Amino acid sequence: xxRYLISRFIQMLPVAVVVSFxxxxxxxxxxxxxxxxxxxxxxTQAQRxxxxxxxxLDRSIPEQYLRWLGRMLSGDFGAxxxxxxxxxxxxxxxxPVTVELSILSVIFGVLVGIxxxxxxxxxxxxxxxxxxxxxxxxxxxIPYFWxxxxxxxxxxxxxxxxxSSGYVPFFVDPVANLKAMLLPAITLGSxxxxxxxxxxxxxxxxxxxxxxxxxxxAKGARxxxxxxxxxxxxxxxxxxTVIGLxxxxxxGGAVVxxxxxxxxxxxxxxxxxIFQRDFPSIQGAILVIVFSILVVNLLTDLSYFxxxxxxxx
Amino acid sequence: MSxxxxxxxxxxxxxxxxxxxxxxxxxxxxxxxxxxxxxxAVLVFMSLVAIAAPLLAPYDPTTVFYEDFLAAxxxxxxxxxxxVGRDVLSRIIYGAQVSFQVITVSVVGSVIVGSAVGMIxxxxxxxxxxxxxxxxxxxxxxxxxxxxxxxxxxxGPGLTNAMIAITIVNIPGFARLVRGQVLSARxxxxxxxxxxxxxxxxxxxxxxxxxKVAGNVIVYASLRGSAALITEASLAFLxxxxxxxxxxxxxxLTTSMQYWNAWWMSVFPGAxxxxxxxxxxxxxxxxxxxLDARLSE
Numbered sequence: 001x002x003r004y005l006i007s008r009f010i011q012m013l014p015v016a017v018v019v020s021f022x023x024x025x026x027x028x029x030x031x032x033x034x035x036x037x038x039x040x041x042x043x044t045q046a047q048r049x050x051x052x053x054x055x056x057l058d059r060s061i062p063e064q065y066l067r068w069l070g071r072m073l074s075g076d077f078g079a080x081x082x083x084x085x086x087x088x089x090x091x092x093x094x095x096p097v098t099v100e101l102s103i104l105s106v107i108f109g110v111l112v113g114i115x116x117x118x119x120x121x122x123x124x125x126x127x128x129x130x131x132x133x134x135x136x137x138x139x140x141x142i143p144y145f146w147x148x149x150x151x152x153x154x155x156x157x158x159x160x161x162x163x164s165s166g167y168v169p170f171f172v173d174p175v176a177n178l179k180a181m182l183l184p185a186i187t188l189g190s191x192x193x194x195x196x197x198x199x200x201x202x203x204x205x206x207x208x209x210x211x212x213x214x215x216x217x218a219k220g221a222r223x224x225x226x227x228x229x230x231x232x233x234x235x236x237x238x239x240x241t242v243i244g245l246x247x248x249x250x251x252g253g254a255v256v257x258x259x260x261x262x263x264x265x266x267x268x269x270x271x272x273x274i275f276q277r278d279f280p281s282i283q284g285a286i287l288v289i290v291f292s293i294l295v296v297n298l299l300t301d302l303s304y305f306x307x308x309x310x311x312x313x
Numbered sequence: 314m315s316x317x318x319x320x321x322x323x324x325x326x327x328x329x330x331x332x333x334x335x336x337x338x339x340x341x342x343x344x345x346x347x348x349x350x351x352x353x354a355v356l357v358f359m360s361l362v363a364i365a366a367p368l369l370a371p372y373d374p375t376t377v378f379y380e381d382f383l384a385a386x387x388x389x390x391x392x393x394x395x396x397v398g399r400d401v402l403s404r405i406i407y408g409a410q411v412s413f414q415v416i417t418v419s420v421v422g423s424v425i426v427g428s429a430v431g432m433i434x435x436x437x438x439x440x441x442x443x444x445x446x447x448x449x450x451x452x453x454x455x456x457x458x459x460x461x462x463x464x465x466x467x468x469g470p471g472l473t474n475a476m477i478a479i480t481i482v483n484i485p486g487f488a489r490l491v492r493g494q495v496l497s498a499r500x501x502x503x504x505x506x507x508x509x510x511x512x513x514x515x516x517x518x519x520x521x522x523x524x525k526v527a528g529n530v531i532v533y534a535s536l537r538g539s540a541a542l543i544t545e546a547s548l549a550f551l552x553x554x555x556x557x558x559x560x561x562x563x564x565x566l567t568t569s570m571q572y573w574n575a576w577w578m579s580v581f582p583g584a585x586x587x588x589x590x591x592x593x594x595x596x597x598x599x600x601x602x603x604l605d606a607r608l609s610e
Contacts, residue, residue, distance in 0.1 A: 145546075152573065256458070256547050267459075
């Protein structure tokens, strides 16, 4: 286990280095003088000089990168150019929103996608299967922001059941928090539910045609036990892969979902940063998002190790 | 993607006329594929509507009807009007032009650059391959929209920059795909024979290897079209893509969020995006099945 973990971690390192360099190089790629681009034409010479020194633009590129990386690793993401607030603090404030949104949308995706996939596989080639497949296909084609807008129109504006915006921390008021996060989670989780449904259906069809399932049925096991105990348990591994691979898409989708529902998460921090040309906050938020994805990918690989005895052997 | 095996003109025993017939057969198979055929039909219809927008749109997309602010669908305005009294149907029709422009430019751009990177990386190999593929891996670690936002942060908002951003985020996928195909093709007999006959590296890559990988690239490109459309619509929705007053489906949805009771402002542009994404996905599925030699056999 330890050797596997170390080897996967070593494989991740080059990607992590490239990712950090790509994020760092954003300021190098700014057209013209980065200090003027960031601060604007109206900025004074003294302000530009201070920013150049703060960003280390007067040094060589490898030196700038290493200094920047050192600061990032020590948790110093710099200060926001628009509010002067430490970016690390902004990230700390906004991460819980994005994390909760992602977790709830995965829960929604699993709760809807797995049962729908199992039913579609068991009722193969019936109207239930066709309906589930068509719903999944449509779910994959609906952009997050349109799904969010439609949900707000129905459940917030017309029915008045759920709020359309605002965030209450879970530990302040759990009920208000879940009410506020339900629509965003459904918005972000709908595409994942569709993917999980399709993957579960495919895996279940494969597993249900295996010899040991026939054996279980021949031994008189009841159908629900055959499907859930023997079938689903063995069909879940590819589903976990799909969930792991979709974390990146989810965090990308969180950008628009947070905008639709006015949630102050990491995604919205990037968008606000772009409008305010606040590069430290854009870099900080992107770095945290991409490194989270790398860590989740690592954890997904480790979950195979735990769940699939063939790998751990 | 690796399951797709296209038999193109690069095959040792394939003449140009045979390769044309291979693609001709694939097209006929696509027309027999129900979903692929319907996707193609919808896309052809939408592209004709986009091209003929000045003839088909009932009004100019920027014309303001002062007496018709937020008017519901009616005979005068079939899909209603927006907050400043512009005809929603006309804006959707003109918005299709933007969508097709972005999809075409960004997918073609990423096919050209990504294929070139993948081709050189796979063919040359060694340290260059290692460096290029680590960069590609790094770019693939970013969610598509987040990477696009990073590019927009550097270049600034706007249609051209959105197209550049969408092109850049699609390059790594094509590079990875083509590199993998080149690695398996570069030691095939017809490539070795061409090299033995003194063909230059560029000639081998362009005339012998590229036709071998083109089928897979076409399929992947059709599947990336829908992702490009969603990214463009997302950027426009966030206010970072097409800028007003140019109509774009994503931008129309942003405005709709200020007028929740005017349901037509959000339902119709969103449906347009959804229909085009579905059509692109269906076409991609159809092309994959049509060009997959193993499936066809």
